[in-house]
Amino acid sequence: MAGAIARSDDVRRQNRRLVLTAVRRRGALSRTDLTGMTGLSASTVSAIVAALVSEGVLLENRDSDGSTVRRGRPQVSLMPNPDIAKVGVVNLSLNSITVALVDYAGGTIAEQIADLPTWPATGRDLLAEISAMLRQQVQSGAGSGGKLMHISMSVQGVTDAAGEKMLWAPIIRERNIGFGPALTRAFGVPVALANDCTMLAEALRWTDPDHYSGDFAAILLSYGIGMGLYLKGKPFSGSHSSAAEFGHMAHIPYGALCRCGRRGCIEAYAGDYAIWRNAMGMPDTAPPAFSIDAKVFTELAEQARETAGIEREAFHTAGRAIGFGLNNLFSLIDPVPIALVGPGARVFDLIEPEIRNAISGSAGWDGAQELAIRCYPEEHPLILQGCAMTSLLHLDADVFSGGEARGFSQTSAA
Amino acid sequence: MAGAIARSDDVRRQNRRLVLTAVRRRGALSRTDLTGMTGLSASTVSAIVAALVSEGVLLENRDSDGSTVRRGRPQVSLMPNPDIAKVGVVNLSLNSITVALVDYAGGTIAEQIADLPTWPATGRDLLAEISAMLRQQVQSGAGSGGKLMHISMSVQGVTDAAGEKMLWAPIIRERNIGFGPALTRAFGVPVALANDCTMLAEALRWTDPDHYSGDFAAILLSYGIGMGLYLKGKPFSGSHSSAAEFGHMAHIPYGALCRCGRRGCIEAYAGDYAIWRNAMGMPDTAPPAFSIDAKVFTELAEQARETAGIEREAFHTAGRAIGFGLNNLFSLIDPVPIALVGPGARVFDLIEPEIRNAISGSAGWDGAQELAIRCYPEEHPLILQGCAMTSLLHLDADVFSGGEARGFSQTSAA
DNA sequence: CCTTTTATTTCGAGGCTCGAAAAAAATAGT
């Protein structure tokens, strides 16, 4: 409740942030564009841009493309200086580590994937691998200039609210792995650790801000079932863990056995292993298979599309579980745009009817609200993009806006 | 994404807000106290307080109580000036309207309850009654000085996100009643309409900020089952409706008949009518009774406490439904402090075991987190207090802090 | 080469916070 006091330089910080955000979003902008876009006066924009350019954060592009055959003094377009900083991007998913290096302008300098079995690995193993990959990319010197200033890492698992530790993940035996502090020690830069679905949401908001703004959810239907939630334009996380464990809401009390050990979770009906288990006619208390081959899954879907049968029924069961989950979600938030991402999005035709069926009648109290569901089959590029944007926006908002992020908004609570 | 630009006077606004909030929370404070409490410099506090006093928002109390037998210039204590403004408080629940008038210092000037059957009433009827009551209180002239400047109204029903309309309520047949705009027209002041559970949460946060800060939920177990949710220190509402319809999450797919017309809702197992229905041995598809007499409910509870039997079982069923609902809530947010309010809190002993049983094992991923549940049998005073605080804090933060609330925090989204 | 047009910078004016110094208002001591 103490709240943050405001000082003169907070004003400057906020307005610098505005300018930086605008330039990142819309690319080449002149000072005049910025004046109109931010609402700041021309003199203020001039002062702020002058500072940013002299600090090397923004770059002036004097000889703009000839398209401007207008009278008068030509505009000087501004853009983020790619060489002022670099950010590291790390994604950890089932049996796969991806590491990339991105410059301040958003360009990918290097990207590398390593396959290794995650389940038997220790946190130390993974950290060694990640550090080696990233260090090599940093030292290769490509995209020279610009120190590494931030790392965003996403994991297929539950992280703590502080963005430091991975509390639990279905892909590895070890728990409570402190990726954040370890990478900070290794590279001497701040690290943001988050659930991969949060990064999905971040990427969607970046690529389609018209559709995904304010409140929306990205649901990853893949090895597990996760959700990234944006509320009031901000990524949502619980008070202790990254939470938003959509896949582990209770669908059927004391129902099917889930990989998490509990019973009746949505994932125990809609996860790939659950669909496979049902399609094979196994009892839903059969221990979950560790991993379902992509080809097997695709064949299952084709079978389900061709003939009515146990396979099709398995997909319907999955759809129903997801639908009821959305129903519960909407009981708390409201219908919001939903993005389905990953392999599950490729079988949307098989699950959509039951999803809509389960939702019908629950869509809020003010009547007709059509539920917007969009599908994105490829989760990987989105996750990486989300990580990159997380880091870059952090640099924009909390570093290059000036000093430590004292933030303009009131602190939430004591 | 446009974001709000910051100007010099935003700094002033924010710091005035800080001062006002501190004085409201801690009562008699001197300028020196404020200096320490807000972190502002003595000179700034002096300037801000001088302005607030000259505007009549704060009152100086020169002759403080003799307890201060200290050396040096005595402190002058400051407090909200009760006569600078008044706020109206309205609560609409089943067959009952409460209207109160509160001064700027938080003192109740008048309070009145009207009993009338709400189900057959129209929105127009209710508005007429409310307006008459409030108008009479305003005109009675008690607590003279200070115009009516804001009205907070809470309803036992679903409201829209804008705080204007009541979309649906179990207590009245009519839908989409625009209480907000109607009262604004009648009294010429802004009106905030909200779900009563949100007001519960607001009141709890006010009375026990140490326990209820950041994230927490207040669940009203009464005629229906509602929830008021605070996330990151701010009241949460959906994007369209007030949402947080805890009672209408799906507990058992296609299960018991709920008053809302759907099936399997938590309320259909844990609402008073549901408990009664189960205790009577009626099928759970029997149409919900409109209203359960408080005495009947109490006797049911006593019976359940005395002997094992169908009554006790009914309460256990209710506990299980609530537990699973909390479970789902925690899947999304995390375990947070929970307040149980209303008649249901009086039978907490009967439902607690099943609640805890349903929750066990779901409490997050980082192990032992004891779930804090506190009970508050009386919902009514809390609701009214929540309304009053909502209005008063609005005046503090958005009116007396200076000009229109341009707000310091970044706007959330486009 | 001068005029028009458009973009950017420069230059007070006015707000705000802050630290230091001054003023105010009480008690303690002689």
Place this chain on the structure above:
DNA sequence: ACTATTTTTTTCGAGCCTCGAAATAAAAGG
């Protein structure tokens, strides 16, 4: 009674920041 001491509050100048108006810069048109 009068001065010294202590604590609170106000006053004042310095240093930021934004803004509007005027000045300057840099192009195309005639």
